[in-house]
Amino acid sequence: DTGVSQDPRHKITKRGQNVTFRCDPISEHNRLYWYRQTLGQGPEFLTYFQNEAQLEKSRLLSDRFSAERPKGSFSTLEIQRTEQGDSAMYLCASSLVRDYEQYFGPGTRLTVT
Amino acid sequence: DQQVKQNSPSLSVQEGRISILNCDYTNSMFDYFLWYKKYPAEGPTFLISISSIKDKNEDGRFTVFLNKSAKHLSLHIVPSQPGDSAVYFCAASALTNAGKSTFGDGTTLTVKP
Numbered sequence: 001d002t003g004v005s006q007d008p009r010h011k012i013t014k015r016g017q018n019v020t021f022r023c024d025p026i027s028e029h030n031r032l033y034w035y036r037q038t039l040g041q042g043p044e045f046l047t048y049f050q051n052e053a054q055l056e057k058s059r060l061l062s063d064r065f066s067a068e069r070p071k072g073s074f075s076t077l078e079i080q081r082t083e084q085g086d087s088a089m090y091l092c093a094s095s096l097v098r099d100y101e102q103y104f105g106p107g108t109r110l111t112v113t
Numbered sequence: 114d115q116q117v118k119q120n121s122p123s124l125s126v127q128e129g130r131i132s133i134l135n136c137d138y139t140n141s142m143f144d145y146f147l148w149y150k151k152y153p154a155e156g157p158t159f160l161i162s163i164s165s166i167k168d169k170n171e172d173g174r175f176t177v178f179l180n181k182s183a184k185h186l187s188l189h190i191v192p193s194q195p196g197d198s199a200v201y202f203c204a205a206s207a208l209t210n211a212g213k214s215t216f217g218d219g220t221t222l223t224v225k226p
Contacts, residue, residue, distance in 0.1 A: 004156070033213070042117075042202050042216030043157070056213065091156055100145045100206050102214065104156030 002026075004105035006092050012111045013082055020078045021108045025094030032075050033102060034067055035091040036060070043091055049075060050097065082112045116140045117205050119217035127225055132190040134220050136203030139184060143205040147214065148177060148188050151200045160201075161188070193224045 005024045013019050025032050031050050035043035046065070047057045051072035061067075064082075069075040079086055089109050093102035118137045126132045136146075144165040149157035163170040163177045163186065170177050176189045190197055200221050204214040 035216075040122075040218065042119075042204075042218045043214075045213055045215070048213060093156070100147060100214070101159040101162060104149075104158065106154065106156050 004092060004094055004103050006090075006105040006108050008108055009106060010109045010111075012113065015084060015112055016081055018078065018080045019082060019110065020076055021090055021092075021110075023075045023077070023092030023094075023105060025074070025092070026103055028096070029094035029103070030072070030097045031095045032069055033093040033095075034075070034077050035093065037089040037091055037107070038087075046077075079110075082110075084112050086110060087112045114139075115217075116143075117203055117215050117217040119201075119203055119220050121220050122218070123221045123223070125223045125225065126193050128195055129192045132188075132193045132197065132222055132224065134188040134190075134201050134203075134222065136186050136188075136217055137184060138186075138205050140205070140207070140215075141184075142207040142209060143215075144208055145206045146177070146179060146186050147204045147206070148175075149202045149204060149216075150197075151202065151219070157202055190222075193222075195224045195226050198222055198224050 007022045033048040034046040037043045049069040064080045067077045089107045091107045093104045095102045147162040148160045150160045151157040161175045179186045200219045202219045203217040206214045
């Protein structure tokens, strides 16, 4: 069991640039979640997939954010025209449909300068 | 409007004593509650959970208590060990919301040798 992996672990970018993060879930997990976490706060839900279908998006997810999960395997989260307020830890988690427990990756820390 | 609240940002206890972490929620639709532990530079890891049809769940040194009428849950760690030092997040889910979790802001537990 290799767990949930995320790449890159750290990303520093300049304001206005686009960034893309990747998440590889546990292979048999149908559901995949993206969360954002800022200092001193808990993870905030952004979006989730069941297999390849994106079933819910938080209102926190502005039009600059897009997520995909082609073929129901890995997922990507893209942020266009980054802003300093996008600086955060982006966490990916996966689970089986029948389970509430989620397995988290180590996160991608984004710093927008 | 924060639906899951952990009012104590930090807690310090002596090794061997009991640690009690508290969590309050406001949404009556939540029917499953989880605790996650997070070490620095890692994603949260699932610790223990409880369904709303129960009032107690025990797993080794960890026990979670749920008081539905008060919309309150607590995590008891007995005896506390230095390796338990971490950030603990309370999370709540609703079956009607596809298992998506709403997190509190966390409590940093420090167990002193």
